[in-house]
């Protein structure tokens with residue numbers, strides 16, 4: 001054994017002497033025991049070894065308390081909700097249960113991400129965030145923390161319910177792509193401690209370095225961002241005329257403002273407007289339930305039909321790509337005070353008032369297949385909604401973070417937005433459900449309207465595209481069936497059934513009673529169950545020319561039969577008055593059937609896309625403003641006519657309709673703004689014309705003071721320098737020029 005060195009500290013010398021005595025005794029004992037043939041002796045040797053280790057721990061205690069080192073306990077990466085210590089314990093009837101791994105909820109590409117660093121034994125901490133794509137050499141420029149200098153609480157993770165418990169950073173949306181290496185650097189003040197000498201069992205000395213007052217540390221980790229297709233929305237801005245009111249339609253800016261909460265909560269990088277237009281509704285707006293009788297000519301239907309009549313007809317005429325959600329935004333003043341509704345979501349259609357941000361998130365949730373979370377006594381609550389530990393039912397289950405405001409949403413008091421309770425945020429359950437839906441949905445890979453003009457417009461869709469009879473049907477419990485005639489059959493893409501399977505069917509039969517095509521009805525309304533008095537369906541039934549009868553069945557029992565007229569209306573004398581392909585004009589025609597109803601649709605590109613112009617006409621003419629429709633090289637108008645089911649379509653060619661320049665608009669802030677330095681500023685813009693939106697990557701933001709700020713629909717900035725900024729949003733107008741919008745922001749120190 002090597003000669004032991006002696007510590008200088010008398011207290012440590014004492015401890016070492018006691019240890020040496022103990023050590024020598026134990027080693028002698030061990031020699032005797034471990035060499036012996038008796039297994040019991042050898043077992044005793046193990047006991048003695050453990051005893052020796054106990055002594056060693058005692059020696060460590062004698063040497064004084066361990067040094068208090070500044071530590072990064074962990075980093076939470078969140079875009080709206082995240083599992084983090086202490087992980088919630090989930091009891092779910094299906095799917096996840098038990099404790100969840102930290103940072104286990106996936107992150108979505110191109111969505112800004114907040115990093116919450118939990119730090120201990122440190123004061124006055126500042127920090128910087130850098131990033132680089134995995135495999136690339138250069139780090140980004142450093143971005144300062146959101147809330148420096150920062151003094152962590154004694155137990156930072158227990159204080160997770162406040163954004164002040166962590167040093168917070170925000171990765172810009174454009175950085176959040178693929179595999180990203182992230183470096184967080186910290187500097188601050190530690191409790192200063194001197195270095196000291198520790199002695200091990202063999203008397204070897206070790207120097208444990210002390211803690212300097214100025215302490216720096218850094219941590220490097222990798223984040224993975226999943227690409228998710230944008231959510232496609234067909235926006236319908238409702239102009240309201242009824243009950244003596246004339247209310248203008250909400251604007252595009254109104255829509256984007258209303259979508260703020262949805263954009264913050266959803267696992268979603270972008271919303272794309274597949275199309276948008278204004279549309280009149282002139283009923284008394286007393287009822288929005290899909291089951292009631294709201295056809296044109298009723299008080300609630302007005303001359304236009306109710307919201308669902310309007311939207312279902314738009315769906316039939318426009319044949320949107322799958323996963324595009326129809327959203328009708330209405331001016332809040334249109335709401336009839338005699339009724340208690342706010343919004344509705346059924347099938348792929350929804351109705352929402354302007355500026356009700358949680359209602360938009362809720363109804364789009366229904367359109368994406370989410371049922372109600374069980375709080376506030378909603379219809380048909382989701383039986384699979386998990387219990388999160390001891391939190392109330394429909395709790396969000398974890399701490400949610402608003403990445404703009406850094407408001408932290410507490411699972412003890414905040415409910416999932418799919419419930420009827422408030423306040424609301426998103427739960428891991430709804431987050432994962434929406435993410436799976438958005439990932440499996442083919443959706444839009446690109447905002448369709450932003451695609452370049454087709455040089456060789458497709459004149460007709462693929463020959464494989466067949467016609468579907470589009471039906472809006474209501475079925476009452478007693479077997480009554482309501483069907484809003486006339487219906488149209490039109491070429492369309494086949495759609496996947498989803499929702500809850502019912503026992504109802506629609507069927508086309510020929511003259512001999514032979515079934516030609518059939519479709520089961522799926523309940524796609526989270527607000528009703530199959531047991532309710534009335535249920536409503538939008539169904540696309542493959543059309544057959546030989547059909548002579550339409551049947552609605554419950555199982556094998558026929559509930560209602562509608563005979564199909566032998567001939568469709570004959571439409572002739574189609575006439576477009578007005579300039580060939582510009583401005584306002586009138587389309588007129590003749591029909592041989594007096595009870596025929598008509599719709600008019602427009603295609604800018606030879607039939608590749610269709611936009612409904614008129615959904616319900618009783619007379620054979622229609623005023624059309626081509627300046628309010630997308631431009632294109634091969635524009636067509638088409639009259640769709642039916643007196644029951646059998647449909648005629650007649651086209652008139654317009655040639656080239658001019659495209660309209662896109663106009664940039666700053667949606668947020670809505671006016672000049674005064675902020676403190678370091679405060680987060682939201683910049684949000686939109687650049688659109690009736691032809692569609694600009695690609696978000698081309699939307700450039702800058703300020704004369706600080707230079708370029710970034711690209712995208714929305715930026716969250718906390719680094720504007722003190723002084724007066726003229727913020728400019730610039731992009732191309734789609735016709736070779738630039739379009740610009742500006743806003744003044746004053747930043748005070």
Ligand SMILES: [Zn+2]
Nearest residue numbers: 362366372526
């Ligand atoms: Zn609902």
